[in-house]
Amino acid sequence: MKKVLVTGGLGFIGSHTAVELLARGYQVIVADNLSNTRPEVLDGIEAITGKRPIWANVDLADPAACRAFLAGHPDLDGIIHFAASKAVGESVQKPLLYYHNNLGSLCNLLEHLAAHPKCAFIFSSSCTVYGQADELPIRENAPVKPAESPYGNTKQIGEEILRDGAKAHGFRAIALRYFNPIGAHPSAKIGELPLGVPQNLVPFITQSAAGLRGGLKVFGNDYPTADGTCVRDYIHVVDVALAHIYAMERMIEGKGTEPVEVFNLGTGKGSTVVEVIAAFERATGKKLQWEFAPRRPGDVIAAYADTQKAAQVLGWKAERTLDQSMADAWRWQQSLPTTAK
Numbered sequence: 001m002k003k004v005l006v007t008g009g010l011g012f013i014g015s016h017t018a019v020e021l022l023a024r025g026y027q028v029i030v031a032d033n034l035s036n037t038r039p040e041v042l043d044g045i046e047a048i049t050g051k052r053p054i055w056a057n058v059d060l061a062d063p064a065a066c067r068a069f070l071a072g073h074p075d076l077d078g079i080i081h082f083a084a085s086k087a088v089g090e091s092v093q094k095p096l097l098y099y100h101n102n103l104g105s106l107c108n109l110l111e112h113l114a115a116h117p118k119c120a121f122i123f124s125s126s127c128t129v130y131g132q133a134d135e136l137p138i139r140e141n142a143p144v145k146p147a148e149s150p151y152g153n154t155k156q157i158g159e160e161i162l163r164d165g166a167k168a169h170g171f172r173a174i175a176l177r178y179f180n181p182i183g184a185h186p187s188a189k190i191g192e193l194p195l196g197v198p199q200n201l202v203p204f205i206t207q208s209a210a211g212l213r214g215g216l217k218v219f220g221n222d223y224p225t226a227d228g229t230c231v232r233d234y235i236h237v238v239d240v241a242l243a244h245i246y247a248m249e250r251m252i253e254g255k256g257t258e259p260v261e262v263f264n265l266g267t268g269k270g271s272t273v274v275e276v277i278a279a280f281e282r283a284t285g286k287k288l289q290w291e292f293a294p295r296r297p298g299d300v301i302a303a304y305a306d307t308q309k310a311a312q313v314l315g316w317k318a319e320r321t322l323d324q325s326m327a328d329a330w331r332w333q334q335s336l337p338t339t340a341k
């Protein structure tokens with residue numbers, strides 16, 4: 001049985017990936033310090049798979065704690081590293097926290113890899129590294145643009161740390177650049193748990209429809225797009241989770257052709273904010289309250305993935321539709337407490 005450490009395994013994408021690993025017979029160890037989630041996620045994972053992963057409440061940014069934890073697991077076949085802070089606005093207010101947390105934990109885990117170079121490593125990167133790309137759809141060889149926020153910078157620097165570390169220490173890694181993961185497990189037993197007012201579009205939509213928030217503000221209607229609103233590549237979180245299995249298997253089978261391989265995880269289809277609203281209303285039968293508002297600083301006009309590399313090299317492509325994502329996100333929202341946090 002292959003043994004995989006999932007850091008941030010109680011978070012949104014991590015928990016869905018833990019489920020897919022368990023369903024395929026992997027032994028899963030979760031490291032999560034609950035900084036942005038709750039221990040009940042373990043119950044959800046167990047309810048879906050019938051298996052409860054081992055969970056360690058450990059701060060991976062603490063070198064001694066990380067070292068002590070990994071010393072107990074010298075036989076890992078792979079590490080999937082989701083654990084990171086991800087709020088763009090907060091990262092502008094607290095840059096040192098973001099650099100310390102996101103890059104410290106990465107370095108600490110890579111110390112382990114330097115000593116165990118056969119261990120596979122998968123890093124959560126982001127399409128934010130492309131900024132406003134010059135060409136759409138965005139290919140993996142598009143230039144990395146100066147980061148708009150400390151959060152975005154941690155993803156760019158994280159990829160550089162992987163490359164430098166792989167060169168010096170002989171380990172290998174895959175960086176997956178996520179576009180916009182949304183939705184929830186179709187069972188509605190796990191999903192996204194944003195703390196406070198959601199900054200991301202889909203959790204705001206579902207909380208607004210549930211009456212927990214006011215109407216949605218659509219940020220900007222004068223962008224050079226079909227209806228004036230921004231375009232993003234929204235991808236179902238289960239599709240994102242499955243891509244990690246393909247990447248893990250590629251690494252375990254030693255099929256990588258470069259020390260650090262990079263793949264886009266998107267659907268290849270761009271949707272405007274107005275189209276997302278329409279998909280939500282179609283998929284759920286709920287009417288959404290919304291209005292146009294000024295642009296949000298830092299938003300790019302349009303970003304969607306070229307998916308060919310992931311299809312050809314990993315053999316993976318996204319299969320779930322935007323409407324499915326919306327229906328699953330809504331089912332998950334309805335399973336949550338009905339008071340706003």
Ligand code: UD1
Pocket residue numbers: 086088089126127128152180199200201202204216217218219220229230231232273296297298299300
């Ligand atoms: C954002 C981050 C990105 C990060 C990702 C992680 C920014 C600028 N980008 O992506 O770096 O990797 O989250 O989850 O913060 N929108 C509204 N009203 C809302 C919320 C969003 O109109 O209340 C619009 C936005 O303007 C955007 C689209 O919905 O056009 C998607 O927004 P969001 O879900 O926040 O994702 P990104 O901005 O693409």
